[in-house]
Amino acid sequence: MDIKDLTPELLPFLGQSAYFELGVFESLARAVLIAPDLAAKQALSTAAGRALSKHQGLVAEIRRRGAEPADVMAPFVPALDAFRAEITGADWTELLLSCYLAGGLLDDFFIRLSDGLPGEVGPRIAHLLGEDAGAAILATQLAAAIATDAPLASHLALWGRRLVGDTLLIARSALAFAGTTDQAGVVTVAGPAEERIEPVFTELIAAHTRRMDGLGLTA
């Protein structure tokens, strides 16, 4: 058993990932609005556009199935809005780090989950979500901010350690935990779900740690 068995049905998958990407776009748009200088504003607008493209690609998949994007996304609004409020942070650098770390982790996670989608839609979505999210732009802006401000590095390291927990909870909430149902209708969950998905979460956390290390932040 692997994570494929925990992939939700296609429309809920699309709804959750589409609303997540819309949220990344909104967070990056907010980062554009409060950017400290014009070069940062200009660069971040590119990253915001990338998140928007992912959202639009997922919305197109929803529409292709005759569904209304707002309806399909609606069930995921409360949890994702609460998550985004948690990780918005108190200032521009906290917000940027959240976009970089949570965006990176959840893009990776949804790509892994897309393995379990039926037919050709899985690879198509993995390709869409794997497109450049402007992570290098965020990393450059963060590295520049950290380089000129040593105490900021230890502050952001704390912030990064804090937000990974909330981010992993969102990932966990996306998993289908129903288990398998046999012909007699008996539901079997092969071992605790926690154990089955542990290797995937270990990978996600390793990639998170590399992102932190790349900025010189202790994970």
Added chain:
Amino acid sequence: MDIKDLTPELLPFLGQSAYFELGVFESLARAVLIAPDLAAKQALSTAAGRALSKHQGLVAEIRRRGAEPADVMAPFVPALDAFRAEITGADWTELLLSCYLAGGLLDDFFIRLSDGLPGEVGPRIAHLLGEDAGAAILATQLAAAIATDAPLASHLALWGRRLVGDTLLIARSALAFAGTTDQAGVVTVAGPAEERIEPVFTELIAAHTRRMDGLGLTA
């Protein structure tokens, strides 16, 4: 003499129009953030993406000439930021109407000005700025808001009449008023600039009035 003679040099033209489109993107991103429902948020994110594409196209033209976009846009930041603060409005509908009316008028204006740019860049920019800005999305959202709220129509009509003045001032500030210089260095301005550009402004105002009329607002 026509408006071509009043087109600024290429780089200032690109800097001003690029920073203007970045501002439209920021205003629409703000409208996404405060949208009253998910369907509106989703639709407006598309319009924000269109403004961002225009900005990115203009930035690409700046980069193609070896210049740094932030440097080329910088001279236009104070006036355009002040303009955007003026037209942000007190709530979502005022902000949307500003995006719709000011965005429409200034896109039209920059397209007209691009006639005076050298070589092939003029038509290319006219094409870029003439691409769908998502105006239909904004008009639909505004019409829906107005349809359910009669007093809102008269309030927004006032707001629309107010912001056209500020918008025309921004257009006027973009014009090169230096006149023509002959071989002896004598500068000639053929008649008051106001008179020369009057027909263009008459057209811009007529298009503005059609946008207002389309929403049932008295211009």
